[in-house]
Every structure is written in C-alpha cells, then in structure tokens.
Amino acid sequence: MSHRKIIHIDMDAFFASVEQHDHPELRGLPIAVGGSEPRGVVCAASYEARRYGVRSAMPGAKARRLCPQLIFVEVHFERYREVSAAIHRIFRNYTDRIEPLSLDEAFLDVTDNKRGESLAVKLAIEIKERIATELGLTASAGVSYNKFLAKVASDARKPNGLCTIHPTQALDFIANLPIGEFWGVGRVTKRKMLELGIHTGADLRARSLPELERYFGRAGKMFYDFARGIDERPVEAERIRKSLGCEHTFLDNTSDPSVLEARLLQVAEDLARRLERKGFLGRTLTLKVKYGDFSIASRSTSQLQEILTLEEIQRLGLKLLRGLDYTEHPVRLLGLTISNPSEELRPGMWVQQWIQFPD
Template structure:
C-alpha cells in the first residue's frame, strides 16, 4: 500500500487576521469579530485577545470582562469567503485532491502532486510562504500519513506552525497527546474519558475495542483506531452538504412556554426557507437549546419521509421541545437543523457527523 502524504492547512485566527490585515489600526491589538451588545457572541478572536482568555463562541459580555479594552468589529463573511477562494487557488497549484473543512482549513492529499515535489513538508512550506506573500496572512500546517495525525500536527505549534508526524514517531506522539486534543473528543466526551482514567493516548490505547464500544458506542471503534495511529478515511474532494440549520440568540432569556413556542416557530420558518433556497432534503431534525448559563443540549428525531415543509417540521420540533426542561432553566438560544440526506445513510458517515457535531458545537 502506498503511504499517503496528507497536509492539513489551518489559517491562524482567520477572520480576525483578515480584519487586522485590512485595517492597520487594529494590528497588534486584542480584537473580536462579532457584536459587543449584551446578547452578542464572539465569532473569532485575535491572538492578542486570546492571551486574555477570549475565545470564539464566548459571550461578548464575558469577553469584555476578561479583556476590557477588547475591540469588536462586525464580521464580513463575503470578504472571508473571497479570501478563502484565493487560498484554495494556492492549494490547486499543488493538488486537486482538496477537502475543505471550513473557510479557513482544509486537507490536501499531495501523495502525487503537480510540481512533483517528493517531500510533503516542502509543499507545506511553499504553501505557507505563498499565503504570507500573496495574502499577508499566516497559516499553520500539519503533515502526516493520515488525516487524524495531520490535523493534530497543524494544531501542535500554532500560530505559524509547521509540524510533521512521521510513521515511526506516531505511536510515541499519540501516547503523550492529552485526550482533549484528540480529534472528535469534545468537552463531554473528555469528561467521561477522565472518569474512566483515560487522560492521554497511552491510556486510550490500553483499553480494548470492546470496552470503548461499550462506553462510547460506534465512535469507540474510531477512538480505538486513533490511539493506534490508524485513520483510513481518504481526502474527499466532493463535498456533500450534510445539514442545513439556523439558530437565534434571543434578546432575553425566556422560560415561558408560549414565548418559547413563538421563538421555535420563527426558527422553523427560517429553516424551511433555507431548505427551499438550498434545495436540501434530509430526514433528521435536530433541536439545539442553549440555556442562560451557556450549557446546552441537542435532541434529534429521524423520519422515513423528507423534512421539507413547516407543517412537518414544526410539530416534530415541538415534540423534541417536550424533552427539554426549561421552566427553571431559561433559554438563551434556539436552533434547528435538518440533516442525514438519504444518499448519505451509510453507517460510517453518520458516526463522523456525530463526532464533528460535538466539537464544532454549531459555532464554526
């Protein structure tokens, strides 16, 4: 079997860096992309702001408490999308096997590459240099023989990182890796791992496949493989949209049933409009609720029929809402999404969607 050469490119503080690039007065200052009002949320934070503990998905009020001189700027999604396209033009100079994960990160399979460069690390260096010279932005790159390790490597030396994990180093590297840094392990799973005495890759590798499946379900098999440096997923160039969703941060926390139903109705109406515009068809409806203390839950239901219209989606959303106790736990945010397109019904795909759902938290 040919050993793959995979690169993961991740732009450093992408939205905030674009704003600092385009406005010299913002350079070197703590910056948040988002809105500063009471119900605002930080969409992205510069590294200067991160030193104070400011993070994406944090409430604007908390961010300002942590960093009183934090500067807020509104997001410009059309600009970020245009810059992302420029970055991908650079990627295509080396390979057409590109799997975007978001506007600011992607996997590249450079096993066979257009310039014929033998070492993937040299390609990563060139890509980083071209992004800096042409776009005045900074990227981190991870290189390895599979996606899991390339992703881990790109996070290892941020910002402006470059890290290669060779096959003969992989097991030792994974052994030392904190369990929180494993791709697909979010806060909830990390807490459960800790309760089981699993704190790093070495601890995880010591558990049997049967134990991990019993504790974590089908995802346990993925954790089992990851702990051994195994990830057979290819870099996929065809991206199929897996879900359409929308969410509303409310002007005030609510716990009155009539108010919650009204907000749920408005969210469902917006969702139906998005489904129609994108011509998206799916069978699973997910309700997301974020409470006043920023804790959150999701509830899902899958139907045999496609979820397209308000008269189908709204009753299901109300059914899911019945599973949520909010009378003593006021609601701050309501979200709805439709996922699980029929052509993506394979079991493996659904497992990975669940993984990504946990750590992206709908906020990426």
C-alpha cells in the same frame, strides 16, 4: 509499507487576521469579530485577545469582561469567502485532492502532487510562504500519513507553525497526546474519558476495542484506531453541502412548552455559532421535531433575505414550534437547520450537515 502524504492547513485566527490585514490600525490590538450585540457571540478572536481568555463562541458580554479594551469588529463573510477562495487557488497549484473543513481549514492529499515533490513538508513550507506573500496571512500546517495525525500536527505549533509526524514517530507522539486533543473528543466525551481514567493516548491505547465500543458506541472503533495511529479515511475532493443544522435529544420526553422553548433557544444559539464559524448564510429555517414514538414532523419558513442574526433564528424557530400541537405527543428531539443559500457556494466554502449535541 507505503503511506499517504497528507497536509492539514489551518489559518491562524482567520476572520480576525483578515480584519487586521485589511485595517492596519487594528494590528497588534485585541479584537473580536462579532459579539457586539447585547446577546451576540464572538465569531473569532485575535491572538492579542486570546491572551485575555477571549475565545470564539463566547458571549460578547463575557469577552468584554475578560478584556475591557477589546475592540469589536463587524463580521464580513463575503470578504472571508473571497480570501478563502484565494487560498484554495494556491492549494490547487499542488493538488486537486482538497477536502475543505471550513473557510479556513482543509486537508490536501499530496501523495501524487502536481510538483512531483516527494517530500510533503517542502510543499507545506511553500504553501505557507505563498499564503503569507500573496495574502499577508499566516497559516499553521501539519504533515503526516493520515488525516488524524495531520490535524493533530497542525494544532501542535500554532500560530504560524509547521509540524511533521513521521510514521516512525507516530506511536510515541500519540502516547503523550492529551485526550482532549483527539479528533472527535469534545467536551462531553472528554469528561467521560477522564472519568474512565483515560488522560492520554497511552491510556486510550491500553483499552480494548470491546470496552471502548461499550462506552462510546461506534466512535469506540475510531478511538481505538486513532490510539494506534490508524486512520483510513481518504481526503475527499471538495463537496458542497447547502445546509447546516444542530439538534438536541432530551433525556426524558417532554410536552412542557417552557422546557421546549427554552431548549429551542439554546439550539438556536448553537446553530448561530456554527453559522458564524462556517461562514454560511441561508434563507430557509427548518424546525425538526421527533416525538416519543419516533415519528418526525418538520416545518420550514423562508425569507426574502438571508437569516443573519441569532435573534431572527430564535424568533422564527419559536414561531414554527408554536405552530405544532405536541400536547399529546411528548417530544424527544428538537433540531434547527439553515438552508437555501442565496448564491452558489464558492470554492473553499465547506458546510457540515447536522451536528448533534448530546447532554
């Protein structure tokens, strides 16, 4: 049986590492990119900061409590896009089958590569070396026969690591993999898995497909396959999507303005974190409201300049929400999306569409 050859490249603490590269006086120090505002959120943390528990998407105030000597650095998205584009130019020396996941992460299908190299691990080593030599940054790489395992492999030895999962090793590797490290297992799904007694890949593999589908819906088939080392998804060449959004579905429909406005502020916070993570900027904010009868209303507002801050998203979102009459139409879902970038997205920039956050 022939296998594909997939490399997953994940830059190490990308935004923070770029800042430390560009500002040598910050090297070796705990820094956080973003998060300095009163209600700001950490966009990225250096490994020196991570030792204190500082993580991306963490409120800046909490990060400061964990690490009093933390240095907050302004976000420079244009610079990160520039470096990401340079990384992708390196990738294209090896293959055109590149699927970006974000500015700092991508899959490469090197089954039929431009170098005619049969060993994907050799290409991964060379790519890592070129990124280090040409850009002064480190990356972690995972090599395997599908996307799931390549992603898991790159996470296994961060930072600056390289891990290969051979087809003959895959089932044993998966059996020992903590369930929280499976693709698609977020905080809520992990809690549900643990409640079901599923702690490792071996536990997951012991569950039947009907059982997993009963508990996890369509994702059950994905988990069933992953536990067996199966992932048929192809590496899809670069696609540019020009919007990013988040939404929340209520457990009970509501027309309570205080509840709706409070939840809209939380959706805005989720959106702001992912905008920082993905490096996306746009000028249009759209509010999506789904009512109890499943009818949908949407309202948008566009600005002359890019929407840059959480406070701006919240202010505009509340204005849109307050312009709707939902007193007799209980709401079941709220969503916010940013779109309309002011310039064409550059190679290496990947924007996901709607990201749902169930309770």
